[in-house]
Each structure stands twice: as structure tokens, then as C-alpha cells.
Amino acid sequence: MPDKAAPPHHAGHRDRLRTRFATSGGDALADYELLELFLFRSIPRRDIKPIAKDLIARFGDLGGVVTAPVTALSEVKGVSEKTALDLRLLQAVSARMAREGALNRxxxxxxxxxxxxxxxxxxxxxxxxxxxxxxxxxxxxxxxxxxxxxxxxxxxxxxxxxxxxxxxxxxxxxxxxxxxxxxxxxxxxxxxxxxxxxxxxxxxxxxxxxxxxxxxxxxxxxxxxxxxx
Missing domain, CATH: 3.40.140.10 (Cytidine Deaminase, domain 2)
Structure with a gap:
């Protein structure tokens, strides 16, 4: 019988990253790693690390990534319009949470x-x-x-x-x-x-x-x- 195909090099990386987050929290992860965690569900079957690093390199930091226009995000290799909208959603949620901390006070x-x-x-x-x-x-x-x-x-x-x-x-x-x-x-x-x-x-x-x-x-x-x- 032919040998089974070798698993992709990033196999297990997602679980290891989730474990680090569960054990030590977000402060233990670099910006691109937090971005990876968020994108795992948006991009289910690809190595996310290069995409996350490209996004940080293009837009400067996490804040720059999630506030970038959808058209600009979609120019990054591996980022679809759906993924770009997911990133914009993260900014909207962050702003709403910050607003709740000030509203009616x-x-x-x-x-x-x-x-x-x-x-x-x-x-x-x-x-x-x-x-x-x-x-x-x-x-x-x-x-x-x-x-x-x-x-x-x-x-x-x-x-x-x-x-x-x-x-x-x-x-x-x-x-x-x-x-x-x-x-x-x-x-x-x-x-x-x-x-x-x-x-x-x-x-x-x-x-x-x-x-x-x-x-x-x-x-x-x-x-x-x-x-x-």
C-alpha cells in the first residue's frame, strides 16, 4: 500500500496556539499570533501564520489591521472579502465594548x-x-x-x-x-x-x-x- 500523505507542516500548530492562549492568556502571544487565533475559523484549512504576519507588516499593528478598508485587506494574499469583513467585525465589537464602558456614566x-x-x-x-x-x-x-x-x-x-x-x-x-x-x-x-x-x-x-x-x-x-x- 502507498504511504499515507504526510500531514501539512502546520498540523497541530492551531491546537498548540490555542493551548498557549488558554494557559497564559493573550499577553503571552505576539500580535500576529492573536490574529492567527481569530482567523482560524475564517480560514479553516490553510497555514495562517504567513497571512497574519503579512497583515501586520502591511498595516502596522492589530489596530491598523482591523480598521483597514475591506478593499485594502483583500489585497493581502490569502484574505478574501469574507475574511476582510470578519476582521472589520472585530473592530466594530471592540468599539462597541469600549463605548459601553462610557455610556450613561x-x-x-x-x-x-x-x-x-x-x-x-x-x-x-x-x-x-x-x-x-x-x-x-x-x-x-x-x-x-x-x-x-x-x-x-x-x-x-x-x-x-x-x-x-x-x-x-x-x-x-x-x-x-x-x-x-x-x-x-x-x-x-x-x-x-x-x-x-x-x-x-x-x-x-x-x-x-x-x-x-x-x-x-x-x-x-x-x-x-x-x-x-
Whole structure:
């Protein structure tokens, strides 16, 4: 009888990786190994390690991978559109969990959770995104909305739209948030001017603008801390 075909070289690797995770947790695994674990179900019968390493190399880190556009993810060899959507789902779940940590809690007592949510949702976005957080009379986060998306260095913002959405949410206060894909969180002249305009537009309606946050890859800037609001 002919010899049985030799098992693929990655046979048993999945079980070993799962065992390491079960025994020591995620901190014991490299980024590409965590990515492998997630992709095992999406890509059932292939060696995932090269794909995971290629994804990290292409997009920089786990955050960069799960926030990358589906079209860009699908350009990586071995990543189908289905797999790309699975990766995007991971980012959506992470952002939802971070949001739950800040929702319906006073921002003063949950400021770190609020920053964590904003960073999870925006720090890896490839284009500028302008978001408004809506607070009730007790300064609890009620809701948030992306008001506009733009290019790598600009997102158009219309103060009337910000006020309109705040009134629709019956918000007593708001926090403005946008990201700088370049990583430099230094407020631009345009950032400062639009903030002043929004503050002025909100005043007749007794809507307080608590802060304007700029989210970068590594850091976050606060207009309030900088004395700009």
C-alpha cells in the first residue's frame, strides 16, 4: 500500500496556539499570533501564520489591521472579502465594548473610559472623522454621532448641523472629537476656528461645549487642557 500523505507542516500548530492562549492568556502571544487565533475559523484549512504576519507588516499593528478598508485587506494574499469583513467585525465589537464602558456614566468619573472609547473608534482611521458626543443634564454620555468624514487632513464640519443634532438628542452639553491620521495632535488654526464657531452657535441654545479632543495614533490632545476652550 502507498504511504499515507504526510500531514501539512502546520498540523497541530492551531491546537498548540490555542493551548498557549488558554494557559497564559493573550499577553503571552505576539500580535500576529492573536490574529492567527481569530482567523482560524475564517480560514479553516490553510497555514495562517504567513497571512497574519503579512497583515501586520502591511498595516502596522492589530489596530491598523482591523480598521483597514475591506478593499485594502483583500489585497493581502490569502484574505478574501469574507475574511476582510470578519476582521472589520472585530473592530466594530471592540468599539462597541469600549463605548459601553462610557455610556450613561458621568464623564467626570469615566473620563478614561471615554478617552479609551474615542481612541478605539478613531485612532486608526485613515481619513479625518468628526464626531460629537452628546451629554445629558448630569453630564452622562447619551449618544454619539459621526457628523462628517473627509480626507487624510480635513473633514468638513457645519456648526448648524452640530447644533441641530444636539437639539435632536436633547443634549445639555457636547464634546467634539476628531482624529488626525498624521499622528500629530497639535490643533490647527482651522481646528481652533471651527471650535470657536461651534461654541458660539451653541450658546443661544444653552448647550455647553465641554471639550474638543484630537485623537492621534499615540496621543490625545484636549482643547480644555490646552486652554483653547
Amino acid at each position: 458621568p464623564v467626570i468619573s469615566s473620563w478614561n473610559a471615554l478617552i479609551s472609547y474615542c481612541r478605539t473608534a478613531m485612532q486608526h482611521e485613515p481619513v479625518e472623522q468628526f464626531r460629537v458626543l452628546f451629554l445629558d443634564k448630569k453630564n452622562r454620555l447619551m449618544a454619539d454621532e459621526v457628523i462628517s468624514r473627509g480626507t487624510v487632513d480635513q473633514a468638513p464640519v457645519y456648526p448648524r448641523e452640530v447644533v441641530k443634532r444636539a437639539l435632536a438628542q436633547e443634549a445639555s452639553a457636547i464634546i467634539l472629537v476628531h482624529n488626525h491620521p498624521s499622528g500629530d495632535v497639535t490643533p490647527s488654526t482651522a481646528d481652533i476656528e471651527i471650535t470657536k464657531t461651534i461654541v458660539a452657535a451653541c450658546e443661544p441654545f444653552n448647550i455647553v461645549v465641554h471639550d474638543h479632543l484630537i485623537i492621534g495614533r499615540e496621543t490625545t490632545a484636549s482643547f480644555k487642557t490646552l486652554g483653547l476652550i
